Amino acid sequence: MLTAFQDAIALLAHLDRGVLGIVLVSLQVSLTALFFGTLIGLPVGALLATEEFKGKKWIIVVLNTLMGVPTVIVGVLVYLMLSRSGPLGAWGWLFTTKGMILAQILLTTPLIAALSRQILEDSWRIHRDSFLSLRLPSFSRFKWLIWDCRFSLTIAILAGLARAISEVGAVMIVGGNIDHSTRTMTTAIALETSKGDLPLALALGIVLLGIVLLANLFTFAVRQIAERRYG
Numbered sequence: 001m002l003t004a005f006q007d008a009i010a011l012l013a014h015l016d017r018g019v020l021g022i023v024l025v026s027l028q029v030s031l032t033a034l035f036f037g038t039l040i041g042l043p044v045g046a047l048l049a050t051e052e053f054k055g056k057k058w059i060i061v062v063l064n065t066l067m068g069v070p071t072v073i074v075g076v077l078v079y080l081m082l083s084r085s086g087p088l089g090a091w092g093w094l095f096t097t098k099g100m101i102l103a104q105i106l107l108t109t110p111l112i113a114a115l116s117r118q119i120l121e122d123s124w125r126i127h128r129d130s131f132l133s134l135r136l137p138s139f140s141r142f143k144w145l146i147w148d149c150r151f152s153l154t155i156a157i158l159a160g161l162a163r164a165i166s167e168v169g170a171v172m173i174v175g176g177n178i179d180h181s182t183r184t185m186t187t188a189i190a191l192e193t194s195k196g197d198l199p200l201a202l203a204l205g206i207v208l209l210g211i212v213l214l215a216n217l218f219t220f221a222v223r224q225i226a227e228r229r230y231g
Contacts (some may be wrong), residue, residue: 007199008206019203026184027211029097029171030164033104037160040105041112042153046142048113049120050128060117066110075170078103082174095176100184103170108160115156116146123149154219161215165208 011019048060080086082094082102093099123145124131131141146153168186175182177191185204192201 004198004202008202011199011203012206016203019200019207021180022183022185022188022204023207025097025182026165026186026208029100029104029184030161033101033108033164034157034161036101036105037108037112037164038157041109041156041160042116042146043142044109044113045116045156046120046145047138048117049124050131050141050145051138060114063110063114063117067114069110070169071107071167072169072173074103074106075173078106078170078174094174095178095182097175097182100171100175100182103174104164104167107167107170108164111163112156112160115159116149116153119149119152119156120145151222154222158215158219162212165211 048056048063078099079094081088082091082099083089084094091098093102127145127148131144136144166186168190171177171182171184172187172190175184175187177183177187183191185208189201189204189208192198192204
């Protein structure tokens, strides 16, 4: 066991090209999915927090359900859509990073939307009368409400990042875990562990933990700065 850890550290110290390639694919897929998930999820969360319309409660129930949906189910659905006989088969995205990004967008968007709705709803109760008295259009209300809660919303975005970068099932199904193409840190860890290549699996695990730790430290620092600046 100690030897495996030492070999893992050696791989990281020498900036092994195989490890770097896998890490870069993971970051490309997860950060792109997080960007689009945030771009879609925050406005949806703001809409559900501020507007009243028929079917709103059912949409909230669906979002809350999708937060915990098994990732393999999303993977199978995206696989069916992107397969040759599927409605999106002409795109040619199956077993590509684009297909993996699509799968992770479907995973991160409901999570970010549901968490941001809860955060924005609390702020809306406080500022509702002010916004309504100004007769601001919906888009302006969404913009200012999101800006007002920007520090708290980092928690929702961090949760989206954790959901994306730690996901295995969907990217394994949609991406195919192809070496030098669609292999991510999580899928590589699962594969290399089953093959008995523990140093590589441990090296990737250390990098994955490091990324999550850095993201948490960044969020903590942002919250601390906000509390000092705005009390």
